[in-house]
Amino acid sequence: AQTVTQSQPEMSVQEAETVTLSCTYDTSESDYYLFWYKQPPSRQMILVIRQEAYKQQNATENRFSVNFQKAAKSFSLKISDSQLGDAAMYFCAYSGGNTNAGKSTFGDGTTLTVKP
């Protein structure tokens, strides 16, 4: 079974600084997808960034980028120029490409605090 581990329950960053949230996963599949979702306080969870495992290039989305290390099964999220609105719980998620297509496994989440 696939597992997703987020080893940092809480992180904090100063406004305008950079922070990296870590995520590791375990799978025997070669084809899969990885996601970072953001859940602000009392608001809906939304997709931050998505990575296809077959792509070597790291996904980026404005101030958000990932460091995808397939061999190490690591998928960290870097937030540059942090803003107060980035404060949220961040979930790393895995979705299988074949037999478990469509079923996502989520990590425990990392609560990010942004200090003004």
Add this chain to the structure above:
Amino acid sequence: ETGVTQTPRHLVMGMTNKKSLKCEQHLGHNAMYWYKQSAKKPLELMFVYSLEERVENNSVPSRFSPECPNSSHLFLHLHTLQPEDSALYLCASSQDRRGAGETQYFGPGTRLLVL
């Protein structure tokens, strides 16, 4: 209305009550999901529906009963719940459950408290 909506947003019920949670998606998606989010626990997938057919049931107790009358609506019927069932219940949808790597779109959740 756009996206995924859920009602009610908050619910308090006794252990002998029967209630239902409703989810509606306005995205034209074919797959819908129920998740349970408890404090200090990972998101737990409960049920998955694809084209109104239940395709996943993750050993959820029978006191939770899902219903998907069409691809836009999903219900979770609750009866004889326990205090440990108190949690945030999230609904999500995606284009097609069988599509690998699809982004899920979440509703705001129903905060449930069982007394």
